[in-house]
Amino acid sequence: MLILLSDGAGLTARQCATLLARAGHQVEALSPDPLCLCRLTRHVRTVHRVPAFGADPFGWLDAALDIAARRGAELLLPVQEQVSVMALARDRIVAAGLLTAVPDFGALAQVQDKLSAYRTLARAGLPQPSACVARSRAELEAWGRPAFVKTPIGTASSGVRRVGSAAGLRRLAAQLERDGVFEASGVLVQEPVSGPLVMIQSVFAHGELLAFHACERVREGAGGGASHKLGLRLPGAREQIARLGTVLGWHGALSADIILTPQGPQLIDINPRLVEPVNAYLSGTDLVGTLIEVARCGTARHPAAGARDRQRIRTHQLLLAVLGASREEGRLAVARQLWDALRRGGDYRDSAEELTPLRGDPLAAVPVTVAALATLIRPAMWRYFAGGAVGAYSLTPGGWHQLTSAWREAGGAYPRHDEGAAG
Numbered sequence: 247m248l249i250l251l252s253d254g255a256g257l258t259a260r261q262c263a264t265l266l267a268r269a270g271h272q273v274e275a276l277s278p279d280p281l282c283l284c285r286l287t288r289h290v291r292t293v294h295r296v297p298a299f300g301a302d303p304f305g306w307l308d309a310a311l312d313i314a315a316r317r318g319a320e321l322l323l324p325v326q327e328q329v330s331v332m333a334l335a336r337d338r339i340v341a342a343g344l345l346t347a348v349p350d351f352g353a354l355a356q357v358q359d360k361l362s363a364y365r366t367l368a369r370a371g372l373p374q375p376s377a378c379v380a381r382s383r384a385e386l387e388a389w390g391r392p393a394f395v396k397t398p399i400g401t402a403s404s405g406v407r408r409v410g411s412a413a414g415l416r417r418l419a420a421q422l423e424r425d426g427v428f429e430a431s432g433v434l435v436q437e438p439v440s441g442p443l444v445m446i447q448s449v450f451a452h453g454e455l456l457a458f459h460a461c462e463r464v465r466e467g468a469g470g471g472a473s474h475k476l477g478l479r480l481p482g483a484r485e486q487i488a489r490l491g492t493v494l495g496w497h498g499a500l501s502a503d504i505i506l507t508p509q510g511p512q513l514i515d516i517n518p519r520l521v522e523p524v525n526a527y528l529s530g531t532d533l534v535g536t537l538i539e540v541a542r543c544g545t546a547r548h549p550a551a552g553a554r555d556r557q558r559i560r561t562h563q564l565l566l567a568v569l570g571a572s573r574e575e576g577r578l579a580v581a582r583q584l585w586d587a588l589r590r591g592g593d594y595r596d597s598a599e600e601l602t603p604l605r606g607d608p609l610a611a612v613p614v615t616v617a618a619l620a621t622l623i624r625p626a627m628w629r630y631f632a633g634g635a636v637g638a639y640s641l642t643p644g645g646w647h648q649l650t651s652a653w654r655e656a657g658g659a660y661p662r663h664d665e666g667a668a669g
Contacts, residue, residue, distance in 0.1 A: 249538075250319040251275040252310065253326035253639045254284035254293045257471065257563065260601055261524045262325050263289040265534045274317060276310055276328075277639075286612045287602075300642040303331035303649055311342050321345040321541055324498070326639040329519045330358055334649055347541040349518060351653055353494040357516040359398035359646065360405070360434045366516075370493045372486050373512045375439045375505075381432035386419040387412075389435050394514075396434040397427060399643045406470075408438075430643070436514070441506040444478065447526055448487050449536045450496040451545040455488040457536040459526035462506075465593060467566025468573055468632040472522070474593050475600075477529040477559040483511045490516075499537055522563075524600035529559045562587075562594060563601040565614050565631075572621035572628040580621050 249266055253259045254275030260283045266273045267289035274291050275284040278298040284290045294317075296309040306328065314322055322344045324332050332339060333351040340346075348354075356366040367374050380386035386395070390412045397405040409415050422428060442462050449457040460480040467473030483504055491500055503515040523533040539546040564587050571579035586592035602610035620627040650658075 247321060247538075248272045248274070248317065248319045249321045249323050250310070250314050250317070251284065251290075252322060252324045252328035252332065253277060253299075254290065255279050255282040256326050256639050257283070257566075257601060258520050258522050259284055259325045260287065261522050262323065262520065262534050263287060264603065264607075265523065265527055265532075266323075266538075269535065274319070276306075276313065283613060286609050288607050288609055299326075299328055299331075300640050300645050303328070303641070303645045304652075307331050307335055307338070311338065311344075314344055315342060319344065321538070323537070323541070324348055324519055326519060327641040328639065329498070330354060330641055330646070330649055333518075334653060345541040347498040347537050349497045349500075350495070351649075352658060353496055354518045355650065355653070355658075356494060357500075357518055358641075359431075360396045360400070360515075361398045361431065363516045364434050364436075366494070367490070367513055370490055372490060373510060375437045375512055375514060377434055377436040379432050380419075380428075380435050382428050383419040383423045386422070386428075386433065386435060387416050389415060392438055394436045394438060395422075396436065397422075397643075398431050398434075399641060399646050439505050439507050439512055439514075441508070443472075444480065444483065444504050444506055444511070445472065445475070445521060446480075446483055446487055446502040446504060447521055447523060447533055448491065448500050449533055449540060449546075450491040450498065450500060451540050452497050453492045453495040454545070455484075455491055456540070456546045457526075457531050457533050458484045458487065459523075459529060459531045459533065460484075461525045461529075461561075464560075465567070466570060467563060468569030468628055469566075471566050472563070473567035473570050474562045474597065475525045475560070477525050477557060477561075479557050480506075480511065486511060486513065498540065499533065522600070524598075525559060525561045528556070528561060528598060528600070530556045560597040561600040562597045564599060565601055565617055567593075568614065568618050568621060569628040569632055572625040573632075576625045577622050580618060580625070584618055 249271050251259050254277035263273050275293045276296045277293050285293045294313045297305040299306040333348040333354045357363045392410045395407045444460050444462050447459045460478045460483055461475040463472035464476050465474040499520040501517040501521040504511045504513050526533050536546050567583045571583045587594045604610050617631050
C-alpha cells in the first residue's frame with residue numbers, strides 16, 4: 247500500500263515511516279521543509295513540498311489531496327496536527343478515494359485546545375490537577391502561586407509556561423494582555439503535581455479501545471520530548487483513556503500525558519493523534535498497524551494485545567538526548583551522551599534506538615551526526631534543530647480559528663470559551 251504521511255518533519259512521522267516500511271508499505275511524506283527528518287531515511291521514498299500547515303490548513307489540504315491523486319496514494323495517515331483539518335474534511339478525503347482514520351471534528355474540538363480539553367476531562371470525571379480558566383490579567387494574577395499557564399493552542403509544549411512565583415505570574419499576565427490572549431480566549435492555569443510523566447498512546451474504533459500503551463519519560467530531551475522511555479503496564483490509565491474515548495465516541499488515534507502522583511494518575515494533556523509509536527511496537531502493541539486496519543475496515547479484526555506481552559522495554563532517541571544535553575549542560579554533556587550511546591552504557595544499556603535505527607538504513611545516521619557536530623561546535627544550535635521541526639507542523643491559533651469558523655458555518659456547535667468554565 248502507498249501511504250502518504252501528513253507530516254515529514256516530526257518524531258512521530260519518522261518513527262511511523264520505519265514501522266510502515268518494515269511492514270512492506272511504500273511511504274511518502276508531506277512537508278514544507280525540504281530537509282526534514284523524513285528525507286534522511288531510506289524508509290521514505292520521497293518528501294513532497296506543501297504549504298506550511300499552521301496558518302493555512304486548507305491550503306495544506308488542497309496540496310495534500312492534489313499530491314495524493316498524482317502519486318496514486320491509497321491512504322493519508324495523520325501523524326501530526328494535520329489531523330484537525332483532516333477531521334473537518336473527512337468527506338473530501340474519502341471522495342478523493344483515500345483511506346484515513348480520523349475522529350469526527352466535533353469530538354476533536356473537545357480536546358484539540360487546552361481549555362476545551364480541561365472541560366472535557368471534567369465532564370468525563372477523569373482526574374486532572376487543580377486548575378482554573380483565567381480570562382483577564384487580574385484573574386491570572388489572583389492565582390498567586392506556582393502554576394503551569396497554558397494557552398489554548400500550542401504544539402510540543404510551545405504554549406505552556408512554568409511560573410514559579412506571584413511576581414512571575416504578574417509579568418506573564420502583563421505579556422499575555424499585551425498579546426491579546428485574554429481578549430481572544432483566556433488561559434488555563436494548572437497547579438503543578440509531582441510524579442513521573444507517562445505518555446499514553448491508544449487507537450479507537452467508534453469509541454471502542456483497540457490498542458493501548460504506556461511508557462514513562464525516563465529522561466527529558468529537547469523541547470520537552472522524551473529522550474529515554476520505559477514501557478509500563480498501567481491498567482488504571484488504560485481504564486481512564488478508554489472512558490474518555492467512549493465519552494467522545496473517538497475514532498482513530500488518541501494520546502495523553504499523565505503524571506503518576508501518589509494519589510493515582512492525573513491527566514495533564516491530550517493529543518488527538520499518534521505520538522512516537524516505536525516503544526509500543528517493541529513492547530508488543532502495534533499502534534500504527536492497528537490504525538491502518540481501522541482506516542481499511544472501520545475497526546480492527548484483531549485488537550492489539552497490549553504492553554503486557556513485553557513489559558519494561560527501554561528505548562531512546564539519541565537525537566533528542568544530544569539536543570537536550572546541549573541545552574542543559576553544553577559540549578561536555580553532548581560528548582558524554584555520544585560516548586554512552588557508542589559503548590551502550592549508562593541510560594543506553596539494554597535500550598533500543600527508536601527514532602533513527604541504523605539497521606538497513608545508513609541515512610539514519612545523518613541527522614544525529616549533524617546535530618552532534620553542530621552542538622559540539624556551538625551548543626546554542628540545539629534551538630535550530632528543535633524549533634524547526636515543530637514549526638513545520640504546528641497548528642497556530644489563526645489556523646484553528648479558520649477550522650472552527652468553517653465548522654460553525656457548516657452547522658457545527660463548537661463551545662465558546664466563556665461557557666461552562668470551572669473556576
